[in-house]
Amino acid sequence: MAPYSSEFPQNDPLSYQVKAKKQVHENVQPPFEILNKYRSQMKRLRSGKFHEIEKSDELSSVFSALSIIRMAKLKSNYSHHKGDFLSTLPNSSHQFDSALAHKHTAEHLKRSLCLLDAADKFFNRKYDQAEKSINAVLSEYSHADDHPVDRVIACFARDLRERIDIENGKIDLERELVHVDVEQELVDLKSAIHENEQKLPFSQITHFTAIQTILDSLASAEKIHFIDIGKKLGSHWIIIMHALANRKNIRIEQLKITVVCTLKDDVEETGDLLSSFAESMNLPFVFKILHSEMNELKKDEFELENGETVAVFLEFCLTSLSFCPKNIEALIQGIKNLNPRVMVVSEVEANTSGSAFIDRFDEAIIICSAMFDCLEDCLERDNKCRVIIEKIYFQEIIKNGVLSEVEEGFKRCRKIDFWREYFARFGIVETELSQASMYQASLLIRESCRWKLCSLSMNGKCMLLGWNGIPLRSLSAWKFSE
Structure with missing residues (x-):
């Protein structure tokens, strides 16, 4: 900058x-x-009055999606390039210990670490191991809490699994493909x-x-x-x-x-x-x-x-x-x-135009974490437009972060x-x-x-x-x- x-x-x-x-x-x-x-x-x-946004408890509102992803990256030594946002995170060790002491936040960290591990293994072409990590992430995902970090993890995990399937030449016939007409829903x-x-x-x-x-x-x-x-x-x-x-x-x-x-x-x-x-x-x-x-x-x-x-x-x-x-x-x-x-x-x-997958993934997950935190603070969780807004504004960023470099038609943010x-x-x-x-x-x-x-x-x-x-x-x- x-x-x-x-x-x-x-x-x-x-x-x-x-x-x-x-x-x-x-x-x-x-x-x-x-x-x-x-x-x-x-x-x-x-x-006008807003509905109270339900939180599992006080700590879940303290640890935002952005802070959880940052702590997970620090714990996993995930960052592969200079200028990472971890440098702006104060007292990260203390925050990590505090997060682990709380049940829901500890689960968020566990899923975040699993997602980052899958991305790292994919980057190193260990597709079978990456697939196991992704399956573990998705099997543990629950809408009961629906913390913004869960929404981020779920979006990235689904797209990363699609990328892994492409690399492995797999076609998952049991996976339900949901096609959303975003423009019609917008109308x-x-x-x-x-x-x-x-x-x-x-x-x-x-x-x-x-x-x-x-x-x-x-x-x-x-x-x-x-x-x-x-x-x-x-x-x-x-x-x-x-x-x-x-x-x-x-x-x-x-x-x-x-x-x-x-x-x-x-x-x-x-x-x-x-x-x-x-x-x-x-x-x-x-x-x-x-x-x-x-x-x-x-x-x-x-x-x-x-x-x-x-x-x-x-x-x-x-x-x-x-x-x-x-x-x-x-x-x-x-x-x-x-x-x-x-x-x-x-x-x-944002910059999702990098040639290396790990750089695009790293940029995209930070950007989307901040965006989902914004929605969490400004909109009610049961707001009927929230999913549509997420899809309209953020889907391209997520796709650019995880899909193949050779995929045509995907937009690049600069x-x-x-x-x-x-x-x-x-x-x-x-x-x-x-x-x-x-x-x-x-x-x-x-x-x-x-x-x-x-x-x-x-x-x-x-x-x-x-x-x-x-x-x-x-x-x-x-x-x-x-």
């Missing part, structure tokens, strides 16, 4: 905002005022997932920060064309409309939102609702749906008008196309042809340092996220007692959002050089 910004120190990532807060209140921009009002509305949405549970996104920090903070940065970049624009690429629920579009409808200094002549999506994505109803909302606020508004693959963008299909200022928002698009570098090149070139004022990019902050170098080839220059947006992000984190482990840090000009110190998502802003 690159050095942290001097304005956003690693040890106290929010301290610089004392200065930011003063500047914001001395010269409040209208969009920021709107976002503050909208933030209050979102706070009320989150203020069926759209309203519930939308509600849950108010309880999870990453989407909400990312969208607020991205939109504030876009609004700041378009502060003097009268005709705005916002191009949104990637699967989203669309709640963040309302924030833009609120801000522009209440802009005081410069009248907005037109806001056009173009959504780039596939035929499977159902956004027509959302467009109708947004149009009604714009009409109630006397906001000149155009909503356009462009059914196109991300790597097949054509400038004339966007119907750009004279005087329009274009802004582009990409979310998880680079990862989606990463199995074919030519598709990413086509996407970037298509965006460049639109001549946007700013491009904001949100991506998974960290911001990689994308920074990649964009430089196209003359794309990173720009600062606005100070107001960074201040807004910190306020959102402080509002929720359940988000206390959400971490905010900087890698150069890029903001990293994480959980319990593990970066999970990046947000960055870019401009195309002339």
Whole structure:
């Protein structure tokens, strides 16, 4: 990771905002005022009562999935490369002894050690021994406790067993294969997932920060064309409309939102609702749906008008196309042809592109442990969307960690340092996220007692959002050089 910004120190990532807060209140921009009002509305949405999350006892809440996996790795001497997260674990020997003294946590450690042993044996091509360890993990798995570490172990064990079967040339006819239509379940549970996104920090903070940065970049624009690429629920579009409808200094002549999506994505109803909302606020508004693959963008299909200022928002698009570098090149070139004022990019902050299985597995299990801990703290265990959310957001990371290097079609996650170098080839220059947006992000984190482990840090000009110190998502802003 690159050095942290001097304005956003690693040890106290929010301290610089004392200065930011003063500047914001001395010269409040209208969009920021709107976002503050909208933030209050979102706070009320989150203020509903939560069901108590059942814990087996106090210790099970102390030992998170991340801490258990870390302790297991330390005990098994599993780490095979430098820079491992174990260096950040204080008093690990004492914690390990304390964990063993507790029945359920000791069982979690036992299963974690068994999984790591299977991964190590697989890495050393001892497939029969790895299979025995995996079978032991799965035979002892129980939903009775359903601690987040159990969910992590079960996901990795099932995929690792599939990898072992591939290597051994086995076809397990007795194993039931469950095919889940994630996209259909996403549609069926759209309203519930939308509600849950108010309880999870990453989407909400990312969208607020991205939109504030876009609004700041378009502060003097009268005709705005916002191009949104990637699967989203669309709640963040309302924030833009609120801000522009209440802009005081410069009248907005037109806001056009173009959504780039596939035929499977159902956004027509959302467009109708947004149009009604714009009409109630006397906001000149155009909503356009462009059914196109991300790597097949054509400038004339966007119907750009004279005087329009274009802004582009990409979310998880680079990862989606990463199995074919030519598709990413086509996407970037298509965006460049639109001549946007700013491009904001949100991506998974992980590296599952390593050539060695053990490196990918190590990265994936740490990332997923932190993510499952986040769900544990923010959502109820019986939440009907939790499994779907886990599958939507994390399945690719798990698959990338354990499936074969020669498997085609699996997406590779990359960290911001990689994308920074990649964009430089196209003359794309990173720009600062606005100070107001960074201040807004910190306020959102402080509002929720359940988000206390959400971490905010900087890698150069890029903001990293994480959980319990593990970066999970990046947000960055870019401009195309002339």
